[in-house]
Amino acid sequence: xxxxxxxxxxxxxxxxxxxxxxxxxxxxxxxxxxxxxxxxxxxxxxxxxxxxxxxxxxxxxxxxxxxxxxxxxxxxxxxxxxxxxxxxxxxxxxxxxxxxxxxxxxxxxxxxxxxxxxxxxxxxxxxxxxxxxxxxxxxxxxxxxxxxxxxxxxxxxxxxxxxxxxxxxxxxxxxxxxxxxxxxxxxxxxxxxxxxxxxxxxxxxxxxxxxxxxxxxxxxxxxxxxxxxxxxxxxxxxxxxxxxxxxxxxxxxxxxxxxxxxxxxxxxxxxxxxxxxxxxxxxxxxxxxxxxxxxxxxxxxxxxxxxxxxxxxxxxxxxxxxxxxxxxxxxxxxxxxxxxxxxxxxxxxxxxxxxxxxxxxxxxxxxxxxxxxxxxxxxxxxxxxxxxxxxxxxxxxxxxxxxxxxxxxxxxxxxxxxxxxxxxxxxxxxxxxxxxxxxxxxxxxxxxxxxxxxxxxxxxxxxxxxxxxxxxxxxxxxxxxxxxxxxxxxxxxxxxxx
Ligand code: UD1
Ligand code: MG
Numbered sequence: 001x002x003x004x005x006x007x008x009x010x011x012x013x014x015x016x017x018x019x020x021x022x023x024x025x026x027x028x029x030x031x032x033x034x035x036x037x038x039x040x041x042x043x044x045x046x047x048x049x050x051x052x053x054x055x056x057x058x059x060x061x062x063x064x065x066x067x068x069x070x071x072x073x074x075x076x077x078x079x080x081x082x083x084x085x086x087x088x089x090x091x092x093x094x095x096x097x098x099x100x101x102x103x104x105x106x107x108x109x110x111x112x113x114x115x116x117x118x119x120x121x122x123x124x125x126x127x128x129x130x131x132x133x134x135x136x137x138x139x140x141x142x143x144x145x146x147x148x149x150x151x152x153x154x155x156x157x158x159x160x161x162x163x164x165x166x167x168x169x170x171x172x173x174x175x176x177x178x179x180x181x182x183x184x185x186x187x188x189x190x191x192x193x194x195x196x197x198x199x200x201x202x203x204x205x206x207x208x209x210x211x212x213x214x215x216x217x218x219x220x221x222x223x224x225x226x227x228x229x230x231x232x233x234x235x236x237x238x239x240x241x242x243x244x245x246x247x248x249x250x251x252x253x254x255x256x257x258x259x260x261x262x263x264x265x266x267x268x269x270x271x272x273x274x275x276x277x278x279x280x281x282x283x284x285x286x287x288x289x290x291x292x293x294x295x296x297x298x299x300x301x302x303x304x305x306x307x308x309x310x311x312x313x314x315x316x317x318x319x320x321x322x323x324x325x326x327x328x329x330x331x332x333x334x335x336x337x338x339x340x341x342x343x344x345x346x347x348x349x350x351x352x353x354x355x356x357x358x359x360x361x362x363x364x365x366x367x368x369x370x371x372x373x374x375x376x377x378x379x380x381x382x383x384x385x386x387x388x389x390x391x392x393x394x395x396x397x398x399x400x401x402x403x404x405x406x407x408x409x410x411x412x413x414x415x416x417x418x419x420x421x422x423x424x425x426x427x428x429x430x431x432x433x434x435x436x437x438x439x440x441x442x443x444x445x446x447x448x449x450x451x452x453x454x455x456x457x458x459x460x461x462x463x464x465x466x467x468x469x470x471x472x473x474x475x476x477x478x479x480x481x482x483x484x485x486x487x488x489x490x491x492x493x494x495x496x497x498x
Contacts, residue, residue: 005126006101008184009049010092011040012205013108014057014079019235025059026233027108028066031243032250033270033289036233037063038070039111042271046119047104051096054108055079055088084202085178090191093184100184102126105205107178112229112242112249118179121222125181131217132187132209134159135179137230138223144234146176146206148221156219158210163199174223176206177230186212246271254281262300273305276312294328308338311346324356327363345380359390362405374398375417379405385429387412404439 017026027037034042037054044052052074056063064076079091089105104122106113117135125133134156136148146159147169159176160169190211194203209219224230233239250271251264259275261267263283269275273287282300287293291305294312299305302318310316310326317333323340326332330344331351339357344350348361351368359373362380367373369386375398376390382403390401391414399417403409407421410429421427422439431445456469 006099007047007049007104007122008096008099008102009044009047009052009104009106010089011037011044011052011054011074011106011108012085012088012092012178013037013063014055014060014082014088015109016058016082017109017234020239021235025063028059028062029233029236029239031111031239032246032268033272034111035066035070036111037066037108039271040106040108040113041071041074043113043115043118044104044106046115047122049104050101051075051099053077053092053096055092057082057088084196084200085205086191086194086203086207089187089205090194090203093188093191103182103184103187105178105180105182107232109233110178110230111233112231112246113177113179114226114229117224117226117229121179122181124222125220128218128220130181130220131183131212133181133220133222134209135177135230136174136221136223137177137227138174139227139231140173142170142173142175145232146178147172148174148176150174150221156209156213156221158213159206161199161204161206175230177224178232179230180205180208182208186217190215267300303333376401376403376415378403379407379423381406382408384409385411385413389414391416 013027015026020026020029028035052071054067054074054076056076057079060078067074067076077092077095079088093099102122102125121133121135144162146161147165149157149160149169149172151157162170187208190208193211194207196203198204213219228245231242233242247268248264250269251261251267254269254275255261258277260280262281266283267281268286270288272289273291275281275287275293276295276297278296279293280298284302285300286304288305289307291308293299293310294314296313297310298315299310303316304320306322308321308324308326311328313329314326315331316326319333319336319338321338324338324342325344327344327346327348329347331349332338335352336350337355338350339355341358342356343360345361345363347364349366349368350356353370354367354373356373359376361367361378362382364381365378367384371384371386371388373390374392378384382405388409392398392401401415401417402420404421404423404425407423407425409421409427410431412430413427414432415421416432416434419433420436421433422437424440425437426442427433427437428442428444428446431443433443433445437443456466460466
């Protein structure tokens, strides 16, 4: 029977989220790679629904365009005035008069729900043939939430909201999670009869179970064994709390799958990121978006990777990378910044205080120290010396630089793009290269050195420099003088033959 029922999912996300104190609609606030709304929709992933509706209101345009991005099959339904959760659901159902069977309702601000729990709720609801089944949880701090009031025999009496509860009811720690499965026909009927006689003057969806019970129907309560999944988010302190809980959940899953996480408390892995077996994640590390860390790679400490692939055996230390690809056994950092489209082939190295952008490093190519590599292709085994700048911008447009295979670029060089350094070519330290360097040749652009003897003694007499120079001259004079008879063999190593 359960397989043949039509299912409609409705997510309520029209509320103002006043307590967030934000210009961003509440359900668009983010935790570990998804918005709250995104997490809630993901939690309905195992339900096999015929249609999904999302009730939007405050920030409707923003929420709808986000929805088009993350769940194009879901339909936004506008609730122009926020007259309560019951009114929100009534508005949604009015848009789909054909919907029958089961209606699954979730709130857009409960991002920790497990897809398994949601599916189990729908399954038991349908197999038991209940009029409604709601998800409840026993939590430590029920403040602000609807309480589950039961009869002595344990059956449900009603849900009472914080504002409308007696002191005795407020002591109840079993709360309404805001996830319900309803029989569509009975639900439509009950929603049509809701009143607004309550502390907020709103139509409460949480009044529907008692209404159904009052007309003789059975309402079941499904209590989750993992109460934190039912937690809602009404302000940013709660959001931070939920984010920490989600972080723990995600880290525990990765550790169970064979990842070493040295400091789970400071490791933040988005739900969208992946980590291979035997990877080691050191402290203060964030793996965000579509980041994928390969087997046996080492990442951290102090690393943020955004939409970045790190292949097997690579090492990334104290670095920030966006939209980049770090090949097998490549090394990055400490203190490196990889901007979008940086691609390191196997065994390549981007070292300390190096910034790259739209740059391809061939196998084994090395940029070890203090360099900027923008808009470049660097051949396999090329070596880029310390302080090299790829001068890619002429004030108007960006240009490309090619460095050939096994080329050697000396320290403190400017490669002024567009320019090519051929395979196996050398560039002398301190050069400013503006013309192509043919394969196998050496390019030098610096002016020859001029040395003016005795300049310091003449132009800076009496300075520390002059004194040091004088002492050096005296020592040299002593060394070149013939040995005196008083020399013993003991300090022979200090003698003139040194
Ligand atoms: C609600 C429940 C409470 C439950 C708690 C679980 C009611 C009256 N109370 O309280 O029993 O314990 O959720 O988290 O149902 N919304 C609309 N349109 C509206 C009003 C709200 O779409 O007119 C949406 C909100 O955007 C939100 C959800 O419904 O996503 C819940 O609203 P919220 O104001 O957060 O209700 P709570 O006070 O948390
Ligand atoms: Mg809420």
